[in-house]
């Protein structure tokens with residue numbers, strides 16, 4: 203593509219990527235369990251907030267991140283179900299993911315949160331382009347199986363399935379154009395495949411989804427938003443400019459240019475603010491009463507893209523600063539031109555770590571702590587089995603377990619309490635028996651707590667040192683490594699585990715009672731973790747493991763008043779009232 207400057211950046215338009223976003227996901231999970239709820243206004247509650255509601259409820263004035271008190275006033279007959287326990291949503295998400303994955307030929311199927319999935323379907327599309335009968339495109343057959351040529355569906359290869367951007371696109375002339383024919387055909391086939399999967403999901407699993415089709419993760423995610431719910435949109439060519447000096451005549455440009463700069467995945471709140479300020483030549487004004495909420499003036503991608511002299515170097519110097527990484531200028535320069543060559547991650551990519559935590563208003567007796575550890579560990583085991591096993595085999599295994607707590611400081615003499623954001627943690631080698639014992643997670647959790655977590659807990663909190671008033675407990679496994687044989691032969695993993703155990707016993711155990719240790723390897727050192735910083739550019743990276751430290755526990759449940767402040771989420775760009783911040787953070791980082 204051309205860029206209008208000396209930066210001639212290459213966009214890979216050879217892929218077809220489909221983005222799925224399930225409609226009103228948590229509500230749909232309840233509806234799938236009980237279909238009679240479908241026709242009624244249904245909302246899902248966490249703490250004092252509605253985290254989502256079905257479209258019947260939205261029609262009656264309910265919306266995401268609304269206070270329960272307001273929702274009840276607006277729609278008194280809404281059915282409100284508790285969604286605090288995320289297990290059913292996680293299970294549904296995993297099961298739908300596996301369902302979608304079965305359609306893929308390359309296993310490039312990437313999950314973002316619970317309810318979004320990207321699929322790179324290039325291999326399927328390329329195969330079906332090869333078998334197209336160009337003399338009878340109206341009566342085409344899309345083959346969905348590599349081995350069975352009769353498996354698939356009929357379709358008309360002269361028409362797009364669902365909506366397109368631009369809505370007025372003339373598919374016939376695009377197909378007749380030497381320049382655009384191939385890309386149009388590939389996207390057109392992508393739209394039929396997306397529709398087939400979407401309808402299948404609806405018929406067999408009772409879930410509707412909103413879908414976008416394009417040549418990158420960025421474009422497919424954004425274009426889907428045009429027709430919600432239960433719709434799909436394909437971004438059609440021309441993707442390439444006729445003019446060597448600018449991109450104004452491409453559909454990618456016209457589509458992206460209209461977006462608010464903060465709506466682009468990958469451009470966080472701080473970056474967006476700096477860009478707005480640069481374009482306006484003054485700080486942007488906020489909407490009334492909202493300190494961190496939406497800005498009153500809309501600065502679009504188009505404004506930024508065409509701002510004089512805003513090349514990658516200028517962007518870098520404009521945007522660099524605390525929390526920004528080197529290269530942010532080029533990254534933003536590329537994003538606002540629709541260049542996102544990031545790969546759809548392989549379905550077998552294991553997370554680097556898995557952690558489960560809870561915060562507490564009062565957790566100070568030994569029995570309570572044992573009970574909580576058992577509960578958290580059971581959830582950790584469920585998650586490990588969900589994320590690290592495929593087809594009954596472990597395809598990845600952790601090497602380390604960690605217990606983290608956040609002790610609450612004692613009251614000061616004047617009755618106030620100093621706020622504490624510091625976590626302390628201790629680690630041990632991952633116990634091998636977890637891989638073998640495939641029975642009930644509960645019994646295994648008890649064993650892990652007995653053998654691992656309680657000894658770690660005693661090291662972290664010798665009673666003499668100020669008691670056990672904890673505001674947070676986190677159990678985690680990390681140093682997760684994928685087994686090359688995808689779990690069929692895990693003997694190498696066992697060997698590795700054994701080495702780790704020996705290393706631990708040799709180098710660490712002699713030191714565990716000392717507060718200041720010397721000589722033991724860094725990975726086992728007793729750490730005090732400071733408040734972690736958030737990466738600014740993160741939207742398209744589903745593996746970003748963000749932690750937000752906050753003393754939220756004491757504030758929960760006291761949200762009856764109307765909001766006076768709002769935040770713009772750094773991760774998804776959504777504006778959220780301050781009372782919904784905890785629920786929203788949990789949505790991005792469910793455990």
Ligand code: TTP
Pocket residue numbers: 223224225226227228229253254255266267317431785786787788789
């Ligand atoms: P979304 O995809 O934002 O919402 P949705 O699927 O409910 O609705 P839509 O039809 O507009 O796509 O979020 C997915 C789920 O995540 C949602 O069902 C509830 C949950 N969630 C939270 O827990 N907290 C939040 O702040 C948000 C936005 C969602």
Ligand code: MG
Pocket residue numbers: 223224225226227317
């Ligand atoms: Mg959704």
